[in-house]
Amino acid sequence: MARFTLPRDLYHGxxxxxxxxxxxxxxxxxxxxxxxxxxxxxxxxxxxxxxxAGMEVEIFEGIEPDPSVETVMxxxxxxxxxxxxxxxxxxxxxxxxxxKAMWIKYEYPETTFEDMCKVFGIPExxxxxxxYAIPSTSGTATEVTAFSIITDYSKGIKYPIADFEITPxxxxxxxxxxxxxxxxxxxxxxxxxxxxxxxxxxxxxxCDYTDPLALHAIKMIQNDLVDSYNGDMEKRASMHNAQxxxxxxxxxxxxxxVHSMAHKTGAAFESYxxxxxxxxxxxxxxPKVIAFNAKDxxxxxxxxxxxxxxxxxxxxxxxxxxxxxxxxxxMNDELNIPHCIKNYGADSYPTEQGFVPEEVxxxxxxxxxxxxxxxxxxxxxxxxxxxxxxEKLFKCCYYDTEVDF
Ligand SMILES: NC(=O)c1ccc[n+]([C@@H]2O[C@H](COP(=O)([O-])OP(=O)(O)OC[C@H]3O[C@@H](n4cnc5c(N)ncnc54)[C@H](O)[C@@H]3O)[C@@H](O)[C@H]2O)c1
Ligand SMILES: [Zn+2]
Numbered sequence: 001m002a003r004f005t006l007p008r009d010l011y012h013g014x015x016x017x018x019x020x021x022x023x024x025x026x027x028x029x030x031x032x033x034x035x036x037x038x039x040x041x042x043x044x045x046x047x048x049x050x051x052x053a054g055m056e057v058e059i060f061e062g063i064e065p066d067p068s069v070e071t072v073m074x075x076x077x078x079x080x081x082x083x084x085x086x087x088x089x090x091x092x093x094x095x096x097x098x099x100k101a102m103w104i105k106y107e108y109p110e111t112t113f114e115d116m117c118k119v120f121g122i123p124e125x126x127x128x129x130x131x132y133a134i135p136s137t138s139g140t141a142t143e144v145t146a147f148s149i150i151t152d153y154s155k156g157i158k159y160p161i162a163d164f165e166i167t168p169x170x171x172x173x174x175x176x177x178x179x180x181x182x183x184x185x186x187x188x189x190x191x192x193x194x195x196x197x198x199x200x201x202x203x204x205x206x207c208d209y210t211d212p213l214a215l216h217a218i219k220m221i222q223n224d225l226v227d228s229y230n231g232d233m234e235k236r237a238s239m240h241n242a243q244x245x246x247x248x249x250x251x252x253x254x255x256x257x258v259h260s261m262a263h264k265t266g267a268a269f270e271s272y273x274x275x276x277x278x279x280x281x282x283x284x285x286x287p288k289v290i291a292f293n294a295k296d297x298x299x300x301x302x303x304x305x306x307x308x309x310x311x312x313x314x315x316x317x318x319x320x321x322x323x324x325x326x327x328x329x330x331m332n333d334e335l336n337i338p339h340c341i342k343n344y345g346a347d348s349y350p351t352e353q354g355f356v357p358e359e360v361x362x363x364x365x366x367x368x369x370x371x372x373x374x375x376x377x378x379x380x381x382x383x384x385x386x387x388x389x390x391e392k393l394f395k396c397c398y399y400d401t402e403v404d405f
Pocket of ligand 2: 196259282
């Protein structure tokens with residue numbers, strides 16, 4: 001038996017933030033990040049709509065990018081004091097993810113962070129509050145997913161919380177919120193969405209319900225991401241929908257080793273001065289992982305179907321896979337994303353010598369590869385890599401060399 005779960009309602013289109021006016025309840029707590037939502041006026045708008053609906057509103061502000069366990073606990077305390085019956089999370093993936101975890105702790109105050117991390121082990125929620133999610137970036141799709149990613153900074157590791165219980169009740173996908181994104185954020189979150197759709201399509205858990213969502217998202221991202229990056233706001237709006245469709249696919253079909261590898265390298269070289277941003281890591285690793293996975297016959301066929309759907313040509317599956325890889329690399333060029341870790345600058349742009357020194361990479365390689373194999377996303381990847389293969393794959397992602405194994 002398989003399960004397919006999405007929010008009960010989804011409002012979309014320009015101005016759909018207004019749907020908040022129709023909310024029925026007594027108290028809403030709005031959870032937001034640093035300042036973008038306040039600065040661009042969306043926080044005031046949301047508050048006014050909720051008050052128009054007759055709700056008492058409190059704001060929990062200042063959720064940082066890549067939110068910490070401490071922030072989650074602080075937010076849950078604020079919820080326990082205010083006792084909202086609606087949690088309204090708005091902003092990028094970070095504040096929405098943090099609010100999901102706060103929600104668990106609010107409903108079950110004795111729950112520890114370790115309890116939350118037991119995959120599909122969250123007790124029944126919605127005894128105290130329901131959850132509204134309003135994304136302002138076009139990538140994570142956390143507004144429709146069963147996931148929340150929280151960082152335990154004492155261990156330097158990102159932990160996924162995964163359970164359909166934390167799939168939001170309602171999502172608003174209003175493209176106006178995405179219009180203020182800086183270019184770099186558009187590029188990174190957009191390639192994150194492309195990776196979600198491609199990985200969901202070739203995942204071993206793909207099914208008739210997730211395939212159309214993944215394929216349509218891929219086609220839209222192919223058509224719209226680069227133009228959105230270059231400032232076309234109609235395409236920006238389309239990308240906001242596309243990333244959400246990709247999310248609907250991957251929350252049900254799960255992901256693959258591009259994400260396993262991105263999760264374990266994001267913060268691994270932090271002491272050398274930078275993060276490898278999630279979407280940029282995905283964009284660099286995706287073409288390499290496609291070449292690796294395509295050695296599996298079923299995966300090769302499905303990559304061929306993606307290439308056909310994108311209209312890339314090719315006389316057989318080998319040619320189609322090669323054309324798909326070539327196309328994705330061209331997108332990276334157009335979005336100013338490097339092809340490999342060696343050329344990944346501290347500002348995320350391509351550079352001759354990036355911020356991760358070769359000897360440091362090689363020293364950390366066995367551990368990073370082992371951690372990537374253990375990542376929750378590896379299980380649904382079409383080809384299970386050995387330690388040796390994962391290390392070789394990472395080397396290809398460092399030097400931008402061909403995957404021939
Ligand atoms: N839950 C999931 O299913 C899922 C999936 C993928 C990634 N993630 C997680 O999501 C987080 C990343 O989320 P993200 O990429 O959305 O970024 P983010 O939420 O971390 O935000 C990044 C920066 O962009 C700013 N910002 C957000 N929206 C803006 C806007 N409209 N205009 C101007 N600035 C804006 C924020 O203030 C912040 O400084 C990571 O922690 C990642 O691990 C979660
Ligand atoms: Zn992702």
